[in-house]
Amino acid sequence: MNHYVCSTCGTSYPAVHTAPAHCPICEDERQWVPPGGQTWSTSEQIDQSHAHAWALHEPGLFSLHPTPELGIGQRAFLLRTPAGNVLWDCTALLDDATKALVESLGGLAHIAVSHPHYYTRMQDWSAAFGDAPIHLHAADRAWVVRPSPAIRFWKGETLELLPGVQLVCLGGHFPGATVLHWSDSHDRNGVLLCGDTLQITPDGERISFMWSYPNLLPLGVTDVSHIGTRLEAIPFSRIYGAFPGQQVKADGKKIVQRAVKRYIELLK
Numbered sequence: 001m002n003h004y005v006c007s008t009c010g011t012s013y014p015a016v017h018t019a020p021a022h023c024p025i026c027e028d029e030r031q032w033v034p035p036g037g038q039t040w041s042t043s044e045q046i047d048q049s050h051a052h053a054w055a056l057h058e059p060g061l062f063s064l065h066p067t068p069e070l071g072i073g074q075r076a077f078l079l080r081t082p083a084g085n086v087l088w089d090c091t092a093l094l095d096d097a098t099k100a101l102v103e104s105l106g107g108l109a110h111i112a113v114s115h116p117h118y119y120t121r122m123q124d125w126s127a128a129f130g131d132a133p134i135h136l137h138a139a140d141r142a143w144v145v146r147p148s149p150a151i152r153f154w155k156g157e158t159l160e161l162l163p164g165v166q167l168v169c170l171g172g173h174f175p176g177a178t179v180l181h182w183s184d185s186h187d188r189n190g191v192l193l194c195g196d197t198l199q200i201t202p203d204g205e206r207i208s209f210m211w212s213y214p215n216l217l218p219l220g221v222t223d224v225s226h227i228g229t230r231l232e233a234i235p236f237s238r239i240y241g242a243f244p245g246q247q248v249k250a251d252g253k254k255i256v257q258r259a260v261k262r263y264i265e266l267l268k
Contacts, residue, residue, distance in 0.1 A: 003124075003146075005046060007039040008032070010071025010092035010120040014146050024145065025116060030173070030212040043121060046070065047095040054101070057240065057247075059186040062105075065244050066093040074118055074242040077193055078102065079182060083162040084109025087132075088180050088193045089242065092120040099128050108132040110161045111150075114195025115174040116143035118242070126150040135159065137169050137176030157230070170197050170230050172209060172223045181234050190236035192252060197227070200239060200246040207239075207248075207259035221267050228260035 001015040006023040009031055013020055019040040026033050052064040065075035070092055077088040085106050090113055102108065108129040113119055113136055123146055126132045131150050138153040159167040164184025171177055173196060180193040194200075199208045209219040209227065231253070239248035239256075248255055 002042040002044070003121075004040045004042055005092050005121070006071070007041050008034060008071065009117060011116075012043065012092065012119075012121045012123065012146055025143065029215055029217065031117065032214045043092075043094070043124065046093055050093045051095065052091070052093060052098050052101075055244075058191075058238075061182075061185075061191065061240075063240070063244070064091065064098065066091050071120065072117055074196075075244055076118075077240065078105065079165065079180070079193075080105060081162055081165060081184065086161055086165055086180070087111045087125060089114055089118040089195055090120045090122045090125055094121055094124050094128060102129065110135060112136075112161065112167055112178070112180060114179065114193075114197060114242075115177045116140050118195060119144065123148040123150065135161065135167060137167075137178050139169070139171075139176030140174050143174075168230060168234065170227045172219050172227055173197050173211060181236060183235065185238070189238070190234070192231075192234070192236045192239045194239055194241055196242045198239065198241065198256065200241040200248055202245070204246075204248050205255065207256050209259075209263060218267065221264050224260055224263050224267075228257065231256050 003012050003015050004019045005012050009025050011025045050066045053067050055063045060080045062078040063075045076091050079086040085108050087108050111132050111134045122134050126134050134151045138155045157169050166181045167178050169178050177197040182191040185191045209224050211217045211219045237252050239252040
């Protein structure tokens with residue numbers, strides 16, 4: 001039996017003899033099904049055909065991005081702290097080289113995923129690193145298609161993973177869409193890892209919001225206003241998005257405030 005992985009979104013499914021007929025993640029309006037129909041790979045095939053490109057963005061913060069591009073194309077982040085390491089978001093690649101490098105950096109104490117599009121092979125990541133707990137917001141529970149005893153559903157608006165590392169539920173793209181706030185960054189100015197709850201534009205000077213990115217369906221005023229209010233209370237300067245090159249290098253909080261105001265103006 002194989003753990004089949006959706007080629008379009010990278011979601012891993014329970015082990016079966018034949019590929020699933022459907023991917024509910026892709027059939028939802030926030031994703032898409034290719035015109036030729038759903039196609040599938042397996043964990044083993046992916047691990048043999050891809051490699052992670054690693055980057056060190058600042059002290060304690062690495063990203064890892066599959067090459068060639070895999071699924072939606074997102075990167076994951078490895079956050080190193082004195083109290084343990086956190087994997088933020090996941091990719092569908094977990095080859096031996098990745099396992100060895102993560103282990104050499106101290107392994108994983110926690111895994112946290114921003115929203116269902118990046119669940120991918122979170123179960124395999126956990127199993128490879130001592131059954132590290134996987135933290136998902138309970139509002140998105142229905143989108144877990146491959147159960148794991150390592151999954152911990154949390155509720156409410158915040159969850160402290162480690163000293164200086166907090167999950168914040170903003171909603172929007174998904175009801176449980178979450179960002180990671182790292183207050184203990186090297187300069188103490190604060191870092192936000194935002195998945196694609198916030199979408200950073202190519203110049204790094206603007207932010208936008210969407211309910212469905214591939215289908216260009218906007219997020220409503222109420223949701224965007226809520227995101228702005230929640231982030232108002234959090235100190236941060238730099239923001240890292242889900243895709244390579246997406247980064248706000250400074251004044252992130254002001255940029256978010258300006259983006260919220262402008263977005264709401266245009267929708268009204």
